[in-house]
Amino acid sequence: MVERETWISRAGFIFAAVGSAVGLGNIWRFPWLTAQNGGSAFLLVYLIIVLGVGVPGLLASFVIGRRSKRNPVGAFKSLGGGRVWTALGGLCVVTSIVLISFYTVVGGWILRYLLESFTGAYFTQPAAHFDSIAFGTQAFFYQVVFLLVTVVVVMAGVRKGIEATTKLMTPAIILLLGGLAVWAFYQPDTASGYEFYLAFDVQYLADNFIAVLGAAAGQALFTLSIGSGTMLTYASYLEEDRSLPADGSIIALLNLGVGVLAGLVVFPLLFSFVGEPTGGGTGALFVSIAGAFATLPGGRLIGGLFFFTILLAALSSSISMLEIPVAYLVDEFDYDRPQATGGLFALVLGAGAINAFDSNVFEIVAGPIVNQLLTLGLIGFMLYTAWILGDEAVEEFTKGGGTIARTVGVPWRYTVGTILPLFLLFSFYTNVISLLGISLPPVAVVGLTVLTGLPVTGSLFQAGRPNND
Ligand code: PHE
Secondary structure, three states: OOOOOOOOOOOHHHHHHHHHOOOOHHHHHHHHHHOOOOOOHHHHHHHHHHHHHHHHHHHHHHHHHHHOOOHHHHHHHOOOOOOHHHHHHHHHHHHHHHHHHHHHHHHHHHHHHHHHHHHOOOOOHHHHHHHHHOOOOOHHHHHHHHHHHHHHHHOHHHHHHHHHHHHHHHOOOOOHHHHHHHHHHHOOOOOOHHHHHHHHHHHHHHHHHHHHHHHHHHHHHHOOOOOOOOHHHHHHHOOOOHHHHHHHHHHHEEEEHHHHHHHHHHHHHHHHHHOOOOOOHHHHHHHHHHHHHHHOOOOHHHHHHHHHHHHHHHHHHHHHHHHHHHHHHHHOOOHHHHHHHHHHHHHHHHHHHHHHHHHHHHHHHHHHHHHHHHHHHHHHHHHHHHHHHHHHHHHHHOOOHHHHHHHHHHHHHHHHHHHHHHHHHHHHHHHHHHHHHOOOOOOHHHHHHHHHHHHHHHHHHHHHHOOOO
């Protein structure tokens, strides 16, 4: 068996992990969520959730990955705990395929818009143009090209592929976005854009607190790439001498910074050149912003740079998604990397085609399915860390860290074992209930959460660490 790879440097790991985190979630989803949910007031709630739920969850993923030095399935198998937990690893592999199958569709759109920024193809009628290219054969074609680039990087390995490329891509994304934000600042009539984005609307927050909490929690998981096994797998290539809490906090803060920065590019531009945007979501990026480039002096160049930046961000994320099933096949079945990657290319192509051809499937997959899969995955990681790994988790958490890591280790274990999974379960139920179109008062959802969540947590707590079966 070939020796398992590790990252060359700490910076290499951080760039790869930030590259995974920074993606469409930051550039496309985050600014809109902020603008629609109370601006900078939402930012504050979001910051608390990222630090209070996201970072502890990220650290649970890191602990499992570095302790086991395996892909998600191998991790739970080798660390022990029984079949249910190995199945959780299997869920991660499934989640990763689901993620790539929709993400590469959007990656394809971005690739196309990058090229079309130079020809001006989307300039005259942005909305009609987007509608005509979003789904179908052409969408599939660009999806395949985007996927191929991802495959080539992952095939080259952890060091020569992932680390080598993300070390360039991640700083480039930050610099380019920073440059675009400065440039946007000097455009005329941008004040209302900043105001729309960063207005401090506490009233909105207060009136819609539960809904906002759910949205912020879902976004926190997606943007930090947690609950899918990506961060677990990346941490499995780490050596022991690094502080997980320090690296985790750096990654989360950089990711947050890029989200804020993206908003500082998008909104001033929109308001300066188009006026009040009509909707968020997919259309925002490909219709409203694209429309802004059409009217902008030098719009082809700026548009090209903008879509190039997003392309880098999307690629460094899709690379991290593909690494999960690749690591699984390499670790568990001894496939060599090119074989594993090639095989998965075919599989993802099949799953991806369904999303590229059917907009209804795409919308369900990209939104609710992914959200719920990530939430379930992270609940599992947290409970496993706290109750199955237990003391071992705290030991892994503090290894390579200083006084702070040693002080927060034990409190971290108990929060990821109790309150945080309950919070995630609550957000899971809230989403399911609203998807089913039922309306229940928040108290009822809290009741449901406590009734179903407490027995599970309680019995895990009592069982302590069972023998491997
Ligand atoms: N964090 C990525 C983004 O914001 C998406 C992602 C989710 C990547 C889960 C890997 C795993 O675009």
